[in-house]
Amino acid sequence: MANSFGNLFRITTWGESHGGGVGVVVDGCSPRLALTEADIQPDLDRRRPGQSKIVTPRKEADRVEILSGTFEGKTLGTPISMWVRNEDQRPEAYTEMATKFRPSHADYTYQAKFGIRSWQGGGRTSARETIGRVAAGAIAKKLLRERYGVEVLAYVQQVQKISAEIDPDKVKFADIESNIVRCPDSAVAEKMIRLIEKMRRTGDTVGGIVTGVARGVPAGWGEPVFDRLEADLAKAMLSLPASKAFEIGSGFSSILLTGTQHNDAFRAKGGKVYTTTNRSGGIQGGISNGQTIYFRTAFKPVATVMVEQDTVDVDLKNTTIKSRGRHDPCVLPRAVPMVEAMTALVLIDHALRQKAQCE
Numbered sequence: 001m002a003n004s005f006g007n008l009f010r011i012t013t014w015g016e017s018h019g020g021g022v023g024v025v026v027d028g029c030s031p032r033l034a035l036t037e038a039d040i041q042p043d044l045d046r047r048r049p050g051q052s053k054i055v056t057p058r059k060e061a062d063r064v065e066i067l068s069g070t071f072e073g074k075t076l077g078t079p080i081s082m083w084v085r086n087e088d089q090r091p092e093a094y095t096e097m098a099t100k101f102r103p104s105h106a107d108y109t110y111q112a113k114f115g116i117r118s119w120q121g122g123g124r125t126s127a128r129e130t131i132g133r134v135a136a137g138a139i140a141k142k143l144l145r146e147r148y149g150v151e152v153l154a155y156v157q158q159v160q161k162i163s164a165e166i167d168p169d170k171v172k173f174a175d176i177e178s179n180i181v182r183c184p185d186s187a188v189a190e191k192m193i194r195l196i197e198k199m200r201r202t203g204d205t206v207g208g209i210v211t212g213v214a215r216g217v218p219a220g221w222g223e224p225v226f227d228r229l230e231a232d233l234a235k236a237m238l239s240l241p242a243s244k245a246f247e248i249g250s251g252f253s254s255i256l257l258t259g260t261q262h263n264d265a266f267r268a269k270g271g272k273v274y275t276t277t278n279r280s281g282g283i284q285g286g287i288s289n290g291q292t293i294y295f296r297t298a299f300k301p302v303a304t305v306m307v308e309q310d311t312v313d314v315d316l317k318n319t320t321i322k323s324r325g326r327h328d329p330c331v332l333p334r335a336v337p338m339v340e341a342m343t344a345l346v347l348i349d350h351a352l353r354q355k356a357q358c359e
C-alpha cells in the first residue's frame with residue numbers, strides 16, 4: 001500500500017493540506033510503553049509551520065490527539081491512531097493552482113496520474129502529510145531510546161553553499177536546537193539564517209543538506225539483500241517531499257580514495273569490535289556494524305516561488321504563474337524532525353525483525 005511504511009512496525013498516514021485534518025495509524029508498536037500526547041507534541045512543535053521567521057507563516061498549533069491504542073498512559077499493542085486538525089485553511093490563496101501547474105511541484109504529475117487533485121495547499125503533496133510520520137517517529141524514537149539505548153538525531157549541515165563541519169559522534173541535541181535553523185554550529189547558523197531571510201524577501205527559495213545520525217545501534221540490524229539497512233534508509237529519506245539525494249558514510253566522495261585508504265580497520269577492545277575510521281557510515285553488507293550510523297539527505301529549493309515563471313494550464317495552454325500565499329523559503333529547519341522520524345521508523349522496524357529472527 002502506497003500510504004504505508006514498514007513491516008513489523010508499520011505506519012499508514014492519511015490526510016490532505018486542506019481537508020479536516022491529517023494523521024497516522026501505527027500498527028505493531030510494542031505494548032506497555034508509557035505514552036501520552038506529551039511524548040509526541042515536542043517533535044510536532046519542531047515540525048510546525050510558523051515556528052520562526054524563516055519558515056512558512058501558516059498558523060497551525062498542530063495539537064496531536066491519540067485516539068486509540070493506549071490505556072492508562074501505556075501502549076496496548078493495538079493500533080495507535082493519532083491526528084491533528086487542520087486549522088489555518090485559506091483555499092483562496094491557491095486559486096491559481098486550480099488551473100495552472102506550478103513548475104517542479106507535484107500539481108502536473110498528480111493530475112496526470114489521478115485525473116483529479118486537491119489543489120488547495122498542495123493536497124496530499126503538502127508537507128502536512130509528514131505530521132503523521134513525525135508523530136509515529138516520536139513513538140519509534142522513544143522505543144529505541146528506552147528499550148534499545150539508541151539515540152536518533154538530525155541537523156542542518158548545509159544551506160546552499162554555506163556548510164558546517166560537524167562530528168556525528170559528538171553532536172548534541174541542545175546545540176542543534178539552540179538556533180532556528182537547527183545547525184549546531186551557531187556562527188554558521190547565523191549565515192544560513194541571513195541567506196534564508198534574503199530568499200524570503202525576494203520571494204525565492206533555497207535548498208541544502210540534513211545529516212541524520214543514529215548512535216548506539218548494535219551490530220546486526222538490517223536484512224540482506226533487498227532490505228539492506230542503508231537501502232531502507234535511502235527509501236525513507238527519498239520518500240520525504242523535496243528530497244533529491246541520499247548518501248551514507250563517505251558516499252560519493254568515496255571514489256576519491258583507494259581501497260587501502262578507504263577501508264575501516266577493525267580493532268577489538270574488552271571483547272568488543274570497533275573500527276578506527278567510519279567511512280562505512282555504520283553499515284556494512286546492509287547490516288549495522290555497531291558504529292555510529294550517519295547519512296546525508298539533500299533537499300531542493302522548493303518549487304513555490306513568488307516570481308513569474310513559464311508553465312501550462314489544465315487545458316494544456318502555455319501560460320505563466322506567479323505564486324502567492326504562505327510558503328517555506330527553505331524547508332531545511334522543518335525537515336530535521338522528519339529525517340529523525342523516518343530514521344527511527346526504519347531502525348525500530350529492523351530492531352523488531354532482528355528480535356523475531358535472530359534472538
Ligand SMILES: Cc1cc2nc3c(=O)[nH]c(=O)nc-3n(C[C@H](O)[C@H](O)[C@H](O)COP(=O)(O)O)c2cc1C
Pocket residue numbers: 056104105106125126127240241242243302303304326327328329331332334335338
Ligand atoms: C518541511 C517541508 C516544507 C515544505 N514546504 C513547501 C512550500 O512551502 N512550498 C512548496 O512548494 N513546497 C514545499 N515543500 C515541498 C513539497 O511538498 C514538494 O516539493 C512536493 O510535494 C513535490 O515533491 P518533490 O519536490 O519531492 O518532487 C516542503 C517540503 C518539506 C519537507
